[in-house]
Amino acid sequence: MNSGQVGHETVVLDGVPIHALSEAGTVDHVMAELDAGRGGLLLTANVDIMFRLRAPEHADLVSEATTVVADGMPLVWASRLLGTPLPERVTGADLVWKLSEAAAREGRKVFLLGAGPGVAERAGATFVKAYPGLQVVGHESPPKGFDKDPEYMAELARRMVEAQPDLVFVALGFPKQDRVALALREHLPATWFMGCGGALDMAAGEVPRAHPLLQEVGAEWLHRLVQEPRRLARRYLVDDLPYAVGLVGQAALTRVRGSK
Known part of the structure; x- marks a missing residue:
């Protein structure tokens, strides 16, 4: 992981160092880094992301992330069993609200990237309604395959540099959203x-x-599985559920062995 993480304790789960940060602590950390003129990449690691980070082609995303938080209760349970408890689950779904609230309070600017046509714009309007004074300086719902189009990416980067956002929420799914974020970070290091x-x-x-x-x-x-069974059944039931059980089980076994 890069140097932006210095000063915060981490708990290593399945080889991934996860910051022992609460939701409020995460927001405070991001705002303090912005005040210091430093940008970063925040990775909210849920069970599905943890499972997919095991693939060699995604390993670099751990080292490239500036801060990693636990977006999944199995991660919190495993950390508790290891005797190094993470303070709480910190979800991306909640952080978009909490970071927007902090941005409105501190005069920071937000850009929304991803989701379906019109969704980012409507989400931005919802944030502004909730937090009057929030500066949403752009939104983009890009077409399929845009990240493989150098001209599109160059124009997106140009527009974002012109907008100078402090925060960018990238709603494209893992690992695409993180790859796109890393490409854009080269143009917006702060x-x-x-x-x-x-x-x-x-x-x-x-x-x-x-x-x-x-x-x-x-x-x-389980709520999401009921909503989209065809798309999510294999991911959740074949990949993620056994992985979560294994993660917690391994932590329990490590704890038992350590107590002997």
């Missing part, structure tokens, strides 16, 4: 980027958020 998956869809009212009880017990994935 900006903070965060991949946020479906968070803009939720903010725009396109997709309902799970009940708070499901979120609290780590079952928000």
Whole structure:
């Protein structure tokens, strides 16, 4: 991981150093880094992302991320079993709101990138309504394959440099959103980027958020599975669920062995 993480404790889960930051601590960290003139890449690691980070082609995303937080209760449970507890689950779906609130308070500018046609614009209007004075300086719902089009990427970078956002929420799904963020960071080194998956869809009212009880017990994935069974069944039931059970089980086994 890069130097932006210095000064914060990390808990290593399956080879990934995760910052022991609360939601409020994450927001404070990002705002303090902006005040210092430093940008970064915030990775909200849920179970699906943790599973996919095991692939060699994604390993560099861990080292390139400036800050990694635990967007998944199994990660929090595993850290507790290891005796090095992470303070809480920190979700991208919540951070888009909390960071927007802080940006409005501190006069920071936000750019929204990704999601379907018109979604980023509607999400931005929702944030502005919730936090009057928030400066949404741009939104873009790019076409499929845009990240492989050098001309499109160059024009997007030009527009973003002109807008000079402090925060960019990238809603393209992992790992695409993080790859795009890294490419754009070269042009905006003092900006903070965060991949946020479906968070803009939720903010725009396109997709309902799970009940708070499901979120609290780590079952928000079940809510999403019911919504999109065809798309998510294999990912959640074949890949992610066994991985989550293995992650927590391995942490428990490590704890037992350490206590002997």
